Amino acid sequence: MNSNSGYNGLFDPMLAPGRTLDFAQQGLSNKTVGNPFSEKAKMSVRNLNVYYDNKQAIHDVSLDIKRNEVMAMIGPSGCGKSTFLRCLNRMNDTLDNCRVEGEVTLDEHNIYDRKQDVVPLRARVGIVFQKPNPFPKSIYENVAYGPKVHGLVSRRAQLDEIVEDSLRKASLWDEVKDRLFSPGTGLSGGQQQRLCIARTIAVSPEVILMDEPCSALDPIATARIEELMAELSQNFTIAIVTHSMQQAARVSNRTAYFHMGRLIEVNDTRRVFTNPEHELTEAYITGRFG
């Protein structure tokens, strides 16, 4: 039982794993261990390779994300977990130098299909970013933006309802109900991030991707977001990238450990943090490198 011990949540990029823990040198397997696949997959990734220009960022990753689970992705800086997450709703399309190979399915439909339009895809797979990024508009406008662009509502009353509902689900309603029309950028960092979550929920997506949603927040705000994730997992499938192993341990059902662009281990969170299968996972969670 040495999980989390000695780990301080900070990573020194100079201690990049490649130097001391090269797969070949160490004679370690780079095949994924654990249970990456599932019968009840909401999203399935098969043989995913991602390149930035000619540099490969993701090597042959296959993984299933189950319906209504919280899947945490951990790993040292630069291991490709954020890149992997952004592949799930094709946010990488906005980068000119990014190339994606392989198959990602949402309800057994390939989202990298030529005919797939990213607009409806992103309505179904929402994303929350690392840094709170509310639009420089009012709180109301922020939440209402998604439903408006997708034409989900025809009447103002319906929109009001969606805004209130989303803000309630993001447990922000009580704090902002009196100032819905003041700027969203005037809120505190934690409130802004919950506003971003409310904005994502307002489109009622099926999957919510979270890219280190708490790394810019203080511990109290972090705790609120974590509580929120537990509630949200009842209705949504959540994939979260996090630097904090404690956070992964607290919020997720399953944890995937990435290392140098490869998926090393996928297991139930408890198993990963108490009895990891792979040596690299163990080395990481015990803080032997970061």
Add this chain to the structure above:
Amino acid sequence: MSKAKSKVSIANNLNTIDLVQRNLAKRKRAEWRFRAYGVGAILFGLACLLILFSDIISKGHGAFMQTQIYMEVTLDSQRLNIDDPTSDQQIRQANYDSVLAQALIAQYETGSTLSENTADSFKPLSALDKRQLLNLISTGAVYTIGQRLSDNPQLLNQTVGFWLIADDDVDNYVKNIEHGGKGFSSRLNKQQQEWVNNWMANEQVRQVFNSTFFTSGDSREPEQAGIHSALVGSLYMLLVTIGLTFPIGIAAAVYLEEYAAKNRVTDFIEVNINNLAAVPSIIFGLLGLAIFIGFFDMPRSVPLMGGLVLTLMTLPTIIISSRAAIKAVPPSIRDAAYGLGASKMQVVLHHVVPLAMPGMLTGAIIGFALALGETAPLLMIGMVAFIVDVPNGLMDPSSALPVQIFLWADSPERAFVERSSAAIMVLLAFLITMNGLAVWLRHRLGRSYQ
């Protein structure tokens, strides 16, 4: 600490805090000098501005006042050669010069009550004297008489008092007399000066606001010249330039930033836009001459042409500043909108353009201000013409404010010097208003998006 001791401490291992202390005074002096350079630069700029403004204002303020001379004119129907003052044609063809000359000469030949000094020493005027006397009143004075008669036909065959516009030399003389007249050599000869002095003594001379300057077009006679046609021409050109440059510039900038793939073609386009921004403006004039007038056979010296040439000149600047403004929109805002499933057009129209708008406007208005003050390309397309009429549309021959200044500054008449300075003041006021508008718009738009 004694000197000897401190020397030892320098030679030995130095305490960090001692070193810091030693350098502190030096650093403070350097800091002070650095600030002084900045203050000096600002003072230099302000001084230049002050010199420019005081020079222009001291030269040009006189042009806003106009000298008038009071004269009682008998509207004798025989001299005027009209019998029906209600007939437009007769009014137009009447011989006002004759009645005016008669009125002027009468003062000195018959010993009019208005001029007591000359009444005693009566002698008939020579032909030369008569001409010199007539020269003291502007040739435009006849229009004042004609207008009054046409408005009031019952005045025919009566003696009426008029305030008539003085000739520019008289205007100049009177203004200088009022300001002490040191080191001033008038173009009036002794005899003419005496006449004017006489009028001044009789309170027949007054200074009024020079409304002609704002209501009439160019003229060979400075006292009748105004900036109206040039101002209207400049406004029309500015309208064409704004109407074309703003949408084209923003569309180009948005496409290049948001849609165009980053490859050799876009690099090539970017390099060329940057080069175009640095091309001397007269080259755009030549281009306009060759393409619009030479090839498309469009009319010359019309505001539409001027606007098109200024559009060519302003576009690169606007595209560059708009691209910079679009680049400055934080990527997190784009990510947020894309993440919600907004289409590219929605991201651009809902977020990127509104957020970039203050920056784009600033760049655009600076570009328009430059276009407004531009002279060289307009010379190339024939807008340097002598235009008396106020243009009624984009296809009427017109002048432009900077070109008008150029023309007047080139004229020999002394009165045009103050008129060109006054026109510069109007142009500067125009530019300051535009820049003020830019600041206000940026403030307004900026506030609603922060």
